[in-house]
Amino acid sequence: MASSIRIRAKLENGVTTVKTLMTHPMETGLRKDEETDETIPAHFIQEVTGKWRDQVVMKGQWSGGVSKNPYLSFQFKGGEPGDAIEISWMDSQGNSDSATTKIAD
Amino acid sequence: MIDQKRRKLLKGSLGVGLVAGAGLLSPQALLAAWPEAAFTAEDKAAAMKDLLGSETFENSDAVKIEAPPVAENSAAVRVTVSTDLEDAKSITIFAAGNQRPLIASFELPEHAVPYVSLNIKMAETADVIAVVQTPKGLFGAARMVEVTAGGCGA
Numbered sequence A: 001m002a003s004s005i006r007i008r009a010k011l012e013n014g015v016t017t018v019k020t021l022m023t024h025p026m027e028t029g030l031r032k033d034e035e036t037d038e039t040i041p042a043h044f045i046q047e048v049t050g051k052w053r054d055q056v057v058m059k060g061q062w063s064g065g066v067s068k069n070p071y072l073s074f075q076f077k078g079g080e081p082g083d084a085i086e087i088s089w090m091d092s093q094g095n096s097d098s099a100t101t102k103i104a105d
Numbered sequence B: 001m002i003d004q005k006r007r008k009l010l011k012g013s014l015g016v017g018l019v020a021g022a023g024l025l026s027p028q029a030l031l032a033a034w035p036e037a038a039f040t041a042e043d044k045a046a047a048m049k050d051l052l053g054s055e056t057f058e059n060s061d062a063v064k065i066e067a068p069p070v071a072e073n074s075a076a077v078r079v080t081v082s083t084d085l086e087d088a089k090s091i092t093i094f095a096a097g098n099q100r101p102l103i104a105s106f107e108l109p110e111h112a113v114p115y116v117s118l119n120i121k122m123a124e125t126a127d128v129i130a131v132v133q134t135p136k137g138l139f140g141a142a143r144m145v146e147v148t149a150g151g152c153g154a
Helices: B002-025 B036-040 B044-052
Strands: A005-012 A015-022 A045-052 A055-062 A071-077 A084-091 A096-102 B063-066 B077-083 B090-095 B102-107 B112-120 B126-134 B137-147
Touching: A005 A084, A005 A096, A015 A045, A015 A084, A045 A071, A055 A071, A055 B112, B036 B044, B044 B090, B044 B102, B044 B126, B063 B126, B063 B137, B077 B090, B077 B126, B090 B112, B102 B112
Parallel strands: none
Antiparallel strands: A005 A015, A015 A071, A045 A055, A045 A084, A055 B102, A071 B112, A084 A096, B063 B077, B077 B112, B090 B102, B090 B126, B126 B137
16 A cells, blocks of 8 residues: 655754644544444544654644645655654554655755 | 353453553544643633633733734634744634634744744634743733635634
């Protein structure tokens, strides 16, 4: 399966900006199916982690209030071109995914 | 007599087994750190108290929120939060008008720049509130976002 995560990491003036897009329904568990009137079960990313050289530089905890197919950007200091960046998530149904990229020049 | 003791022992061990089994099956147990009470709170003050230990924060110009004054799409409102405050430990974002106001909280480990940008759902016209945790206390700011079309039911 193709990764659910796309990442771009760019270094500028000593600060690495990471932009990431995750494919995920982000169901709050509060919505109802309009046809069946049944509640759509909660299914959203609860934890998202960003690592640089295997060191955690971003850790987020989310509700279903984050938009479908989440966009997230964060920054850290100390990156060098070619360094590995890893993004991973875990959702409310116990699923997880991760992807890596390298900091662009 | 012996039989009765044995039964008790069996009962006891069965109980332990059930508890341990339930723990293993629950995704919540794997995500023990995810603060469920704060995320399901339907009141912003209660969510804040549960997550950050206080219902209030000090208003600060050093907490900056970028958000559109009018949201064209209430299902994806781009919110960017940054701060000049020193030693910021975390950034937490609320949408005050949502059924569950706590949207996201970010720890800022060593090397992190206190900056996050993400898309959030907004149920109605309301304040987006950002709270930054520092050793000197909680500092925050609010920015009103107008939702024109029907909210997204967040």
